[in-house]
Amino acid sequence: MATQSSTLPVQGPHATAETAHPSEILSPRDNSKTSPILCFQGVTKQFGTQRVLQGVTLSVRPGEVTALLGSNGSGKSTLLRMVPKLMVADSGDVQVFGQSLSSIRRKELRAIRSQVGFIFQKHNLVPRLSALTNTLHGALGRTRSPQAWFHSIAPSRLRQEALACLSQVGLQEHALKEARFLSGGQSQRVAIARALMQRPKLILADEPVASLDPDAGEHVMRLLRTVAKEMGIGLLFSTHHLEHAIGYSDNIVGLVGGKIKFNNPANGVNIDKLRAVYEK
DSSP states (O other), X not given: OOOOOOOOOOOOTTOOOSOOTTTTTTSOOOOOOOOOSXXXXXXXXXXXXXXXXXXXXXXXXXXXXXXXXXXXXXXXHHHHHTTTTSSOOSEEXXXXXXXXXXXXXXXXXXXXXXXXXXXXXXXXXXXXXXXXXXXXXXXTTTOOOGGGGOTTTSOHHHHHHHHHHHHHTTOGGGTTSBGGGSOHHHHHHHHHHXXXXXXXXXXXXXXXXXXXXXXXXXXXXXXXXXXXXXXXXXXXXXESOHHXXXXXXXXXXXXXXXXXXXXXXXXXXXXXXHHGGGOO
């Protein structure tokens, strides 16, 4: 039986609440420190005889939105998966928050992963759990409390924080609705709320709107950019939507055969140049 949607008391994004997040971080962070929070330096990766990445170098700074364009097999997803070290580069270096992943210890890697939000094409929500409980799961990397698994037993502090995250993505009225009854766009917005619950410094999004209708896709991309800019979070997303790359990113990186074809400001790239990454 589905749990009915309900409006819950929520301390919204601009409230002066006990919750330090997201109300606290919705005020723009000081982005004057422009040191990159993510760096790929000469990264290569090969599977058998296939060279997936060849000498890729790029960086992302706080509050900066970077789009990755490229055809299937160009290396976009492989590059993103190297950040949490789900894949390891054959050569080159990946640095996250100033730390090289090539020599990092397990404890340090856990700390890094807890500050990186992941949003994928498949949102991976638990279907029979509420939007609120799915959002709470974002806190599991930074709290030892097993109570974060369910909203009904979660500490008030975490519960209010999760409600604030849902409020920010416009879903506070659906907090108690089971994920299986949410639309595709709503589910992806819960995935964003879950990522925000991590208090991330960096968000990685692998084709986050590929399975959504155009209107829902626009809503999600607009939300991701707003989150990055207002919270000072670095955002690296892959996409096949050329208009999303131009409209929602600061920089666009084109990958062809595992190599960077271009890395330019979004306002200086025309549509024909973007289409070129898909030409054979």
